[in-house]
Amino acid sequence: MRAKRGICNLERIDSRALVRDKAREFPFVLGQPLYVGSTQVNINPVAIRRSPLRPPTIAAASAAIVISGLQPAPSASSVDEIDFTRPSPDLRGRSAMPSRSPTRDMLLALAASLYCAAFTAPAHADEAAGLAPPEPATPVLSTTASGMQVYACEYDAGHRLAWAFQYPEALLFDAGGTLVVRHGAGPSWEALDGSRVTGKKLAEAPGTHPGSVPQLLLAATPAATGTLAGVRFVQRLDTAGGTPPATTCTTEHAVGRFPYFARYVFLK
Structure with a gap:
């Protein structure tokens, strides 16, 4: 590369x-x-x-x-x-x-x-072509996120210890570098004015860097008022990092936090 x-x-x-x-x-x-x-x-x-x-x-x-x-x-x-x-x-x-x-x-x-x-980090719009909303929608907020993908060491279906995804933790910044949204479990996004949306995955595409979490399209439950009012879709794009190491974990319930970057676009 x-x-x-x-x-x-x-x-x-x-x-x-x-x-x-x-x-x-x-x-x-x-x-x-x-x-x-x-x-x-x-x-x-x-x-x-x-x-x-x-x-x-x-x-x-x-x-x-x-x-x-x-x-x-x-x-x-x-x-x-x-x-x-x-x-x-x-x-x-x-x-x-x-x-x-x-x-x-x-x-x-x-x-x-x-x-x-x-x-x-460079944009990869062509790689996210399959993540367009299923109906017309207009971007209202584009942010850059840095944070952690949190995993726990748990037994899988084969009774082997493996990293299992739990939730994200990230801060989202606008183009001017101002913190505007906090991202957490749910998944959820909460603006500094208190408006909040949660998401449900509709589609995914491979991450833009090796060993990265996938890019996503999510349907959002719109907030009534505030920065995120009316947001119906959230895209996670240009992802880097966020995946656990290839080596398996060894301690049940141990927590692993792996840094990642991404762009989040909110659409009405």
């Missing part, structure tokens, strides 16, 4: 909001490439401006995101995951703010780059 490049403007990203909204969204791995399914996401360095009076902000005008199909993801046991919702170990017992640690700065940059990666 040929590498695909895109440029994302970082000037408008509020790093503090980014940390608040995304700290629990991704298993960040410091110093190692991020894998989305079998796709490796290489993130170029992003400059960070630090101030003793406030949390760091993204200073770079833009950053290049390179998404290229490479080797399969390493097993979970081969990487060290970092939880940056806790203070960095090298700052415990000191007066400095946790947000000023080098580790946290790098994770802020990584979070911003992941945020941008969803916007720079």
